[in-house]
Amino acid sequence: MSYNIAIDGPAGAGKSTIAKQLAKKLGYVYVDTGAMYRAIALYLLREKVKPDDTEAVSNTCTGAEVTLIYQNGEQAVLLNGENVNGFIRTEEVGNMASRASAVPAVRERLLQLQRDLASSENVIMDGRDIGTCVLPNADVKIFLTANSAVRAKRRYEELLAKGTPEAFEKIEKDIIERDARDRNREIAPLRQAEDAYLVDTSDMDIPQVVDTILEICRQKG
Numbered sequence: 001m002s003y004n005i006a007i008d009g010p011a012g013a014g015k016s017t018i019a020k021q022l023a024k025k026l027g028y029v030y031v032d033t034g035a036m037y038r039a040i041a042l043y044l045l046r047e048k049v050k051p052d053d054t055e056a057v058s059n060t061c062t063g064a065e066v067t068l069i070y071q072n073g074e075q076a077v078l079l080n081g082e083n084v085n086g087f088i089r090t091e092e093v094g095n096m097a098s099r100a101s102a103v104p105a106v107r108e109r110l111l112q113l114q115r116d117l118a119s120s121e122n123v124i125m126d127g128r129d130i131g132t133c134v135l136p137n138a139d140v141k142i143f144l145t146a147n148s149a150v151r152a153k154r155r156y157e158e159l160l161a162k163g164t165p166e167a168f169e170k171i172e173k174d175i176i177e178r179d180a181r182d183r184n185r186e187i188a189p190l191r192q193a194e195d196a197y198l199v200d201t202s203d204m205d206i207p208q209v210v211d212t213i214l215e216i217c218r219q220k221g
């Protein structure tokens with residue numbers, strides 16, 4: 001039986017940074033489900049689909065075959081066989097992912113793949129609906145959050161470090177809009193599972209968050 005840890009939370013809460021470190025410490029596979037939605041979003045953008053054209057999103061997403069491979073311990077997302085890791089971390093792709101992920105046909109394309117990964121490996125999977133929908137029986141569920149100003153600041157610094165800066169105000173506005181869409185959509189909305197532990201990282205640094213979650217895992221056994 002594989003052991004599964006689910007981490008959900010809003011944009012910029014630090015899910016991927018924390019999940020990566022935990023996966024390394026525990027020797028688990030890290031599965032970034034946001035990257036899968038981003039890969040489909042990239043496909044839709046390349047196909048010139050308008051984000052609000054739900055019907056076109058539904059029809060076109062069937063052409064996107066998303067797979068994950070692991071190279072030197074790092075996850076790479078393949079879109080129709082092409083490694084798209086270098087293209088999916090932009091605000092444009094993030095915003096398209098947030099819109100497209102509300103469309104049932106898009107979620108259906110990814111759900112089974114995510115469940116298959118979790119059944120064959122010990123995984124730490126992060127996203128929005130992992131504890132509530134994808135892996136309702138996960139061994140440990142974490143809801144990771146932080147206030148929106150802190151999350152926007154982290155995203156701002158991340159983009160600056162990558163050499164692709166964006167205005168702080170725009171980032172914060174995008175984050176707030178994206179959260180509202182993720183929380184209010186009909187299908188698999190972002191919410192804390194009843195049995196998830198809430199970890200608010202607003203005043204915590206990365207090692208503190210990692211230690212907190214490791215302690216929760218230890219207590220759960």
Ligand code: C5P
Nearest residue numbers: 033034035037097098101127128129182
């Ligand atoms: O986490 P990340 O910012 O990469 O996710 C991009 C978008 O993909 C999110 O805003 C969300 O709308 C969508 N997503 C989702 N369900 C997941 C993971 C991501 O709907 N499990």
